[in-house]
Amino acid sequence: MTPHTAEIPLPREQSALDPQPASRRRGRRTPMPPTPGSWGELLSPDHLPAALVLAGGVAMYATNVYVTAALLPSAITEIGGAQYFAWVATAFLTASVVSSMLVTRVLARFGAARAYTGAFLLFALGTLGNTVAPSMEVLLVGRAIQGLGGGLLAGLGYAVIRSALPERLWTRAAGLVSAMWGVGNLVGPTLGGLFAQWGIWRGAFALLAVVALLLAWVSRRAVPGSTAEAGHLPPIPVLSLVLLSAAAAAFSVTSVVPRGIPTVVGLAAAVGLLLGFVLRERVARATVLPRATYRRGNPLKWIYLTLGLLSAGAMAEAFVPLFGQELAGLPPLAAGFLGASLSVGWTAAQLVSVTIERPPGRRLVMLAGPAFLALGLFAYAALVTEGAALVRVAAWAAALFAAGAGIGMAFPHLSVAAMRSSLDPAEGRQAAAGVSTTQLIANSVSSAIVGILVAAGGPSALGSAQAMSIGIGVLAVLGIGTALLASRGSRQG
DSSP, X not given: OOHHHHXXXXXXXXXXXXXXXXXXXXXXXXXXXOOOOOHHHHTSTTTHHHHHHHHHHXXXXXXXXXXXXXXXXXXXXXXXXXXXXXXXXXXXXXXXXXXXXXXXXXXXXXXHHHHHHHHHHHHHHHHHHHHHOSSHHHHHHHHHHHHHHHHXXXXXXXXXXXXXXXXXXXXXXXXXXXXXXXXXXXXXXXXXXXXXXXXXXXXXXXXXXXXXXXXXXXXXXXXXSOOTTTTOOOOXXXXXXXXXXXXXXXXXXXXXXXXXXXXXXXXHHHHXXXXXXXXXXXXXXXXXXXXXXXXXXXXHHHHHHHHHHHHHHHGGGGTHHHHHHHHHOOOHHHHHHHHTHHHHHHHHHHHHHTTOOSHHHHHHHXXXXXXXXXXXXXXXXXXXXXXXXXXXXXXXXXXHHHHHHHHHHHHHHXXXXXXXXXXXXXXXXXXXXXXXXXXXXXXXXXXXXXXXXXXXXXXXXXXXXXXXXXXXXXXXXXXXXXXXXXXXXXXXX
16 A cells, blocks of 8 residues: 555544544445554665654754763863753753744744754754853853754654654654654763763764754755645744743753742742643633643543653653662662663663554553553662662662653554544644653653652652652553543544
8 A cells, every 4th residue: 555545534533543444333345444564664765764854853852961961060160150050951941842832833834844954953053052162151052042953853753754654654653753762861871971081072062963964964855845734824822832831941940949948939830830821722722732632522631641641750760870879889880771771661662562553452552551650660669778789770670671661662652642633634743743742841840840759758869769769650650540531532532
C-alpha cells in the first residue's frame, strides 16, 4: 500500500486508539487497514532523512539540557556570574515553553521545511552565543535564544510526523522521537563532562552549533515544504500564552528559592497561574491546546495528563547520581551511569513497545506504563540504604530501569493517540504539538516538586532519596487512573 492510501482520513466514529473503522464493526465491507510499518521502512532511504530531522531536533534539545548542566561549573569559573546559576536553566525552559506553544502557528505560516530550518538556525544562533559569551549575562541571552529554537524543535518533532510520514509509521516515529529524550540524558552528561574535563567547555557548545547547522541543511529537503494550511494563520492566544509561560517560570523559580514560606508562595502562584490558563482555554476562541481537550467526554485531556505524569517520573533521575555518591560511595562516573538506568529503560522499552500494533495491546501498555513507573520508584525507595554494597546498587539500577521502562512503553502510544484524536489536519497537528508542550510544562512542574521532596526528606541523603522516589511514585499511581480514563474515553469515541 502506498503512503498516499495510508493517509486516507478515517471515519468519524473511529476512536484514537482503535484503527478499525466503524463501518467494518457494523458489517459493511471497507478497505483493509494500512499494513503495519516496520523499523526497516522507517529507516529506509525514502524516510530516513525525515526521521533523522524529527529525531535530531528532539535530541538536540535533550542533549543541550544536560550538556549545559555539566559545563556550567567550568563556565562560572571562567566568566563568573554564580548568582545567576539557577537562571541558566530557567531562561532556557521558559523560552522553550513559549515557542512550543507557537508550533502550529509557525507551521501554518512557513510550512514544515522552513519551520524546521528556522528552528535549527535559531538554536544554532543561541548556541554560538554561548560559545563566545564573555559574561554570564550574555550566556543567559544565548540560553533564551536556544530555548526559543529548542521549544520549536521539540514541538515540531511530534507535529510534523503526520505530514512527513505515512500513518503506518506514526507509532515507530513517535517512539524514535520520544527515545531521543533518553538518548539526550545519556549523551549530554558524557559530552559535557568530557569537554569540562579537557578544560574547553566552549567547545561543547561549538559542537552542538555545528550539528544544528547540519540538521538545518538536511531539513530543507527532508520534510514537506509546506502544509495544507500554509498561509492560513490561526489567531495567537496571547493571554493563554502569557499565563502558561508565567506558570512555567514560577515553577522553575520555586525549585531554587529557599525552602519555607518562599516555596509555599511560589507554588501557590504557579498553581494559580496554571489554573488561570485552564480556565482561559475553556472559554477562549483561540487556544494553545486543541479545543477538544476541554470537551466533555473527549479523552485528549486524559492523554495529556498521563503524558505529563510519566514525564514527571523522568525528573527523578536528576538526583540519582548524587544519592549514588553519598549512599554507596560511587565515583562520579559510576554514579552517572546509575542515574542513566532510568533513561536506558525508557529507550529500550520504547523501541520494543512500538512494535505492538493491535489496539488491545496498545491499551494494555498504556495502562502498564504508569504502573511500572510507580513500582520501580517504590522499589528504589525500599532498596536505598546507607553504605550500600555493589549488589544492592545493582538492585537500585534494576528498579530504576523498570521505572524508565514504564515511561518508554506507554509514551509513544499516548503520543499517537493524541495525533489521531481529530480528523481535522490542523487540529491534529495542534494536538501533536500539545504533546511537547505538555512534556515541557510537566518537566517544569516536576522539577519544582522533586526539589521540594528532596529538601523535605533531608538532612540525610537516605531520607531525601526515599521522599523523592515515593512522592514521584504517587504521581505515577495517579497516572494509572488517567491512563484508564484515556483508554475508556477513546473506546467510547
